[in-house]
Amino acid sequence: MDMLARSWLCIPALKEGLKEKIARSAADITLLDLEDSIPGHKKQLARARLLTLEKTMWSRCELAIRVNALSKPEGIRDLVFLMDNNIVPKYLVIPKVESSGELRILGELMSVTGACTKIFGVVETLKGLRRIDAIINGSVDICGLILGGADLSSEIAFRLSRSALMQVKCEMALAALSAGVKVIDTPCFTLMSESQLRDEIESARELGYSGKIAIHPSQVNLINELFSPTQIELEKAKAIIASLSSSELPTAVTSIDGEMIGPPFEILAKKLLATQQLIVSKDRKKAL
Template sequence: MPGRWTPPVKVAPETYKMGAAVVVHMTRRSVLFSPGDQPSLMRKAPTTGADVVVFDLEDAVAPARKGDARRAVSDLLTAADFDPDCEVCVRVNPVGSGAGDDVDAVLSGGGFDSVVVPKVTDADDVATVDSLLAEHDATSPVLALVESAAGVLNAHEIAAAGPTDALVFGAEDLSADIGATRTDEGTEVLYARERVVLAASAAGVDAIDTVHTAIEDPSAVAADARFAADLGFDGKLAIHPAQVDPINDAYTPTEADTAWATRVLDAAADSDAGVFRVDGEMIDAPLIAQAERIMRRARAADN
């Protein structure tokens, strides 16, 4: 991932897309939101073990406190010395509802790595934020939050937009948008979850799963994160530091997983055949790809 934005340097968008390649970008197992109007919580967020911290100017901040939050985030970005292994992100307000003011504020501060754009309905929303950044001679990877019927149905074009570096799924807002009732099983949003993964995978960007609202039930968070990982998500949103470790664990391969993947990849390197045997199991291209994915996650977790 490229270094945090520092005025007045302009970095070409394709540089960020290159930075999103599997080998070089930071992992995004856990993406922790921190309210933008609470400086003490924001200062602590990068110490929680989260791969990404998001200083939130949107839902976590009451309308009357937006100005205070913008100043607090700008001040923190200017003064803080963040761990380089932690991706620092800002969630702006939706396009047409404060995103421009947010961009003006955060770019008056110091460095950040990426921007979360909420309530993205189509690729134009991503392009608009990219244009707002360009007005400051800046560019940034965009984590596009799809949380409406329109956003989910347009997920492919949103994921394929040049600045998009990740698709983020928001189940709570989607449920409100379509009138669904949230359940523990989550069947009401399963199709949308899967569609986001497919769109992200087709575009070669990360897929980040929705929040789990239980903040005092780490086992439930862990189970939901494991299910999301099984669906193909690269990481999961967190709304409390207690959720970070269960999420990270769910996206970190076990020793048995990495041992299996190592045997498969070693055997693949030694074999000229399209299909070969490892531990009594027939291995072909899809299982080799699975082994490579496990090793990428293992390497990312070690960084």
């Protein structure tokens, strides 16, 4: 999937200076929130705040909107508002997904409007967690899953331990990656601990996560850095591709620095180089 999704900076749609915050954001995707960060009596005001953004921003900026749950009236109001005002974000984030039907109906609505919006579902309930495979396989429109650790913890009625959360992360990653969709990690809610953020990023990346939600701009740079290929990884990837593409290679396997490599290593190498190319393209675009 040709998209860069390392960092998602979540900003309440009611924030003052929304346009300036989007412009200053170093995140790959700026996520404008209509859900948890907006009190019930201010939902309509938050929607109206989206109208203050220039129309061109929706096409030239990597913007996502998190609507309210589609099982609730506010979620339906969000969709109607977006369609009535021709607001077409590049990404639409659907919270508390528990069935493929929600996403299938949403996909049909999007196709009617002609929108090319990518859909991400947030898994943050026990019911949604148990139905991950059905959610993914029953919806041809989903591009990725996002883990909602806070809501999941509150439903279980205690703070998830590290080991329990890792089990959930692993289950989500296996389901998403086996279906070829991206998986994004839950936020780190401890704002003043870089070590905790680093630990969460590294463990998520090891499981195959593509990125992480940021709830503060100070988290974005580290998320971008650790979800990017290192120079050592890039050099090894190039060496792997060069070695396996050699016409003098007698078999489909060879060795580099004492490590046996074959076709699966080449697939990973190409993915790393493709990610790096997306990063370079983003940096060039931002410099213009």
